[in-house]
Amino acid sequence: MDWMRAMSKKRRDRSRSFERFLLAALVAAAAVASPIAPLESAAHASDGGRRQAVITVKGMQCPFCAYGIKKHLAKVPGVEKVEVELAKNQATVYVAPDANVTDAHLQRAVRKAGFEASKIEWR
């Protein structure tokens, strides 16, 4: 009977290890796939004095939502002007040269509008 218990324990352990592996794999995949990760890494892009950021927002098909994104982005200190292009699912923000606007600020504004920025590209 002891060997049966030992086998069963082994199986449980193996199953737990597999679950842990699966969880770790999922967390790693989420970190890679998450739209936030690359945005944070690009947060210093504005330091170089670039003044335009093109934000891609998936699902921005409804004008009321697009205008909501525009409204929230316009409230970010340092943002001088915002344009939204519904057909391209993009918003373009024009930032004052000396303003410290980061990707995180823009992402937060987009989130407040109920969306996620999938890409922020500084020009």
Next chain:
Amino acid sequence: MKRVGLVALSLAIIAAAMASAKWGTRWTVPQARSAAAGYRLVAAWDGSNVPAGRFQRPIGIARSPSRDLYVTDARQRVIRFSPEGAFRGQWGRQGEGSGEFSNAVGVAVARDGAVYVSDYEQDRIQQFEAEGRFVRQFGSSGSGPGQFNAPAALAIDGTGFMYVADFYNHRIQKLRDDGSPQMVIGRPGRIGNGALHYPTGVTVTPQRVLVVADAYNYQLQWFDLEGTPSRRVGYHLFWVWPRPVSSSAGFAVPTDAAIGPDGLIHVADSGNHRVVMLSSNGSYVAEWRIADADPNIHSPEHLAVSADGSTVYATDLARDRVLVLRVTPPGSPF
């Protein structure tokens, strides 16, 4: 077996909830509907007769008691047209002063001809005379009484009360004719009667019922003018799955409703790029789809219906135009 039982029990609860209208009812198709009922596109106004420039992203539209139409667009102006589309005047420009806008969206006309325009970015409502002279303004940014966060649409009842679809506050605000707050209608939420999720349209029926386009709950909701919810129609329970993008039995982001004198309800089912005709009790009657709709932009946005109910005007923001649809009501001869 336990899991199967749990799934079956959950399905039974959902079915019972739907049957008991706990989460509202989807619309019903009347058995003896008129095959002739529907819409016919008779014109598409592009605003090329407007001296200051054609339409750019028109969104708000309202009919005045004198039958004229007022349209707001992204050039931050209000344009007045005759029912046939003749240019009658315009006002407004970019700015924050009187008669200026950052994003003119909602428009409504009172019985006395006063025109009210909501500014989606400035969170204020401006009142004008019929020809555009500024009268006053009210509202500010916030979530308190009399404050707005993206006022998307306006409606005015026969006694002068105004109803504002307060988009980011997920509510309808009822205001007195001086702009002071009277009450809040609806509450933020996804499930249950009275729950609103990003309302974008509001209208008052001749029977003094408030109909709200509860865009992201995918439904229309009825309230009495004191704010008690009474009925819901459209798509709601499965707002998480599946999305009713091409459904013929539900809405995908219904952004406005307009009611004719005959009680017919016209719905801007923007995510499905169509106008849907419902009977006064919310049963499906007919629909009309935008043939050349831009798949990347929800449209139409807002609607107005002529005083005799024969014509529906729909803003098609995606194509920079106002669509004019002739209505054939149910029961019409073939």
